[in-house]
Amino acid sequence: MSIFTPVSESQLATWLKNYSVGGLIGLEPIASGIENTNYFVTTSQGRYVLTLFERLPAAELPFYLELMAHLARHGIPCPAPIADLADRYLSSLNGKPATLVTRLAGASVENPGVAECVELGALLARMHLAGRSYGGYLENPRGPKWWRRAADEVRPFLDPLRAAQLESELRFQAQHRFADLPRGAVHADLFRDNALFDNGRISGVFDFYFAGVDCFVYDLAVCVNDWCLVDPEGDRRLDEPKTLALLGAYRAIRPLESTEGEAWPVMLRAAALRFWLSRLHDKHLPRPGELVKVHDPEHFCEILALRGARGAPAPWAA
Amino acid sequence: MSIFTPVSESQLATWLKNYSVGGLIGLEPIASGIENTNYFVTTSQGRYVLTLFERLPAAELPFYLELMAHLARHGIPCPAPIADLADRYLSSLNGKPATLVTRLAGASVENPGVAECVELGALLARMHLAGRSYGGYLENPRGPKWWRRAADEVRPFLDPLRAAQLESELRFQAQHRFADLPRGAVHADLFRDNALFDNGRISGVFDFYFAGVDCFVYDLAVCVNDWCLVDPEGDRRLDEPKTLALLGAYRAIRPLESTEGEAWPVMLRAAALRFWLSRLHDKHLPRPGELVKVHDPEHFCEILALRGARGAPAPWAA
Numbered sequence: 001m002s003i004f005t006p007v008s009e010s011q012l013a014t015w016l017k018n019y020s021v022g023g024l025i026g027l028e029p030i031a032s033g034i035e036n037t038n039y040f041v042t043t044s045q046g047r048y049v050l051t052l053f054e055r056l057p058a059a060e061l062p063f064y065l066e067l068m069a070h071l072a073r074h075g076i077p078c079p080a081p082i083a084d085l086a087d088r089y090l091s092s093l094n095g096k097p098a099t100l101v102t103r104l105a106g107a108s109v110e111n112p113g114v115a116e117c118v119e120l121g122a123l124l125a126r127m128h129l130a131g132r133s134y135g136g137y138l139e140n141p142r143g144p145k146w147w148r149r150a151a152d153e154v155r156p157f158l159d160p161l162r163a164a165q166l167e168s169e170l171r172f173q174a175q176h177r178f179a180d181l182p183r184g185a186v187h188a189d190l191f192r193d194n195a196l197f198d199n200g201r202i203s204g205v206f207d208f209y210f211a212g213v214d215c216f217v218y219d220l221a222v223c224v225n226d227w228c229l230v231d232p233e234g235d236r237r238l239d240e241p242k243t244l245a246l247l248g249a250y251r252a253i254r255p256l257e258s259t260e261g262e263a264w265p266v267m268l269r270a271a272a273l274r275f276w277l278s279r280l281h282d283k284h285l286p287r288p289g290e291l292v293k294v295h296d297p298e299h300f301c302e303i304l305a306l307r308g309a310r311g312a313p314a315p316w317a318a
Numbered sequence: 319m320s321i322f323t324p325v326s327e328s329q330l331a332t333w334l335k336n337y338s339v340g341g342l343i344g345l346e347p348i349a350s351g352i353e354n355t356n357y358f359v360t361t362s363q364g365r366y367v368l369t370l371f372e373r374l375p376a377a378e379l380p381f382y383l384e385l386m387a388h389l390a391r392h393g394i395p396c397p398a399p400i401a402d403l404a405d406r407y408l409s410s411l412n413g414k415p416a417t418l419v420t421r422l423a424g425a426s427v428e429n430p431g432v433a434e435c436v437e438l439g440a441l442l443a444r445m446h447l448a449g450r451s452y453g454g455y456l457e458n459p460r461g462p463k464w465w466r467r468a469a470d471e472v473r474p475f476l477d478p479l480r481a482a483q484l485e486s487e488l489r490f491q492a493q494h495r496f497a498d499l500p501r502g503a504v505h506a507d508l509f510r511d512n513a514l515f516d517n518g519r520i521s522g523v524f525d526f527y528f529a530g531v532d533c534f535v536y537d538l539a540v541c542v543n544d545w546c547l548v549d550p551e552g553d554r555r556l557d558e559p560k561t562l563a564l565l566g567a568y569r570a571i572r573p574l575e576s577t578e579g580e581a582w583p584v585m586l587r588a589a590a591l592r593f594w595l596s597r598l599h600d601k602h603l604p605r606p607g608e609l610v611k612v613h614d615p616e617h618f619c620e621i622l623a624l625r626g627a628r629g630a631p632a633p634w635a636a
Binding site: 022077122127 | 339387389
């Protein structure tokens with residue numbers, strides 16, 4: 001349950017008078033999501049998602065909303081923020097920063113196959129290319145600086161083995177920085193549940209509220225670690241056909257540089273570390289009043305261990 | 319037939335590499351339209367319209383494209399221009415300025431009833447409100463200055479009665495200028511064939527290439543003269559239920575000022591004059607190589623005469 005700030009139909013109908021989207025027809029709370037309050041909104045004009053921001057720093061919101069607007073007008077199927085009559089993407093509703101974005105068609109795919117990985121890889125490459133002309137800047141809010149802060153916070157809750165693994169990985173990552181990798185705006189959280197498919201085609205990517213500027217190949221590693229497992233509920237090794245399909249489709253649109261190939265094994269570990277840490281944090285330091293399902297941190301601890309094994313060069317480096 | 323500049327699949331596939339819309343799947347010429355070359359374009363990402371501008375002044379194109387982009391991001395269902403990798407809406411294809419815009423769903427309605435007039439009136443009001451924050455400026459290119467220029471050009475082709483009617487109307491309009499009417503970006507050509515309906519709802523308005531800054535009530539008069547006739551093929555008087563429905567839906571969203579009510583009968587005549595003149599011009603001074611069907615100028619001459627009759631105050635003035 002993630003309705004932190006309830007919105008009534010009459011409150012919304014009044015608020016919508018500041019927009020050009022017609023009259024309110026329906027309002028439906030969205031139960032998933034852990035950061036914001038979300039509603040599906042139907043008006044005489046179309047279908048939208050209303051988001052009330054509960055804890056994201058207000059100063060970061062323009063980066064996310066302008067990025068979505070930028071990508072949408074380049075043809076990337078992501079939620080497009082709707083500007084109000086004062087020409088702003090962000091206004092206020094029931095005391096919270098709020099935005100209205102277009103609702104995308106389609107449904108998430110729990111067990112993507114090679115075909116879905118091809119779709120995702122191609123879209124990710126197009127998104128990276130489209131994002132290069134985006135002028136906004138926000139350092140990846142879940143990057144190395146945050147890793148160290150989060151590690152300090154969760155360390156007291158870890159058993160000695162896990163604590164040692166965490167220290168070891170932080171040290172490894174600190175020794176492997178790649179300052180010259182191609183960078184730009186990245187989604188940084190493009191898990192299966194943040195993508196929609198319609199008739200076999202990828203029809204949307206959403207939830208840009210962990211986006212930031214980072215290496216493109218890091219974004220790719222986040223995706224591969226979630227989309228390309230042999231079995232997400234069991235065998236967390238990378239499935240080679242799915243991995244090659246995703247990377248191949250990406251490279252057909254945005255060829256990777258040799259430095260990106262060299263960084264690849266480290267990036268897979270970095271992407272695993274980031275989500276291991278956030279899941280540890282969510283588990284051991286839940287926010288007050290939080291009722292969301294906690295994802296098991298061990299899932300990413302195991303992925304990290306598997307990616308850390310020797311002999312994991314970039315599959316395209318051969 | 320309006321393909322002035324043919325585009326092959328391989329030419330388009332190459333051009334689309336500058337965009338983030340995926341690979342080309344299909345290309346289909348659009349036969350209607352008299353100003354530009356248009357194609358329906360299907361890619362792995364979606365459905366678009368490709369437009370090559372054949373004769374619009376290059377300096378005016380940004381006004382139209384930025385206006386469409388502005389309205390689209392306010393939720394108005396109009397074609398949204400797609401930005402290329404250099405972040406431009408306008409580039410070049412086969413030597414012509416070219417743009418790619420989203421394709422809207424739905425179909426035009428030849429004989430709109432009260433329900434469709436309600437839909438149009440509401441959308442027009444929302445469009446006018448959304449357009450108030452648009453920063454671009456282009457004087458209505460078919461405004462009073464153009465009337466006089468066009469009248470000079472078509473006068474030699476008119477019989478004495480029509481010539482006298484034209485002079486009389488130009489004089490009448492010159493005596494009735496309304497400098498203080500609410501103004502903004504207006505479509506100025508929102509005929510039935512420039513709107514789409516889907517399941518009874520208005521799903522799109524397009525062809526913004528006669529747009530400009532003018533009185534809102536002039537835009538309303540252009541619509542009423544086309545959408546609200548008793549019989550477009552015969553009785554060109556205004557159908558009162560349809561007229562009141564369109565105006566009522568508009569006014570529910572953007573109330574009209576008393577000055578707009580006073581100007582209304584003059585605006586209906588101005589809107590008829592503009593299209594009478596352009597049809598006369600298309601008939602008597604066709605552009606070289608033009609093969610399009612010429613619309614009968616007499617249609618608007620008759621509308622002008624009917625609107626010019628005494629006793630035609632604003633229907634909401636009572």
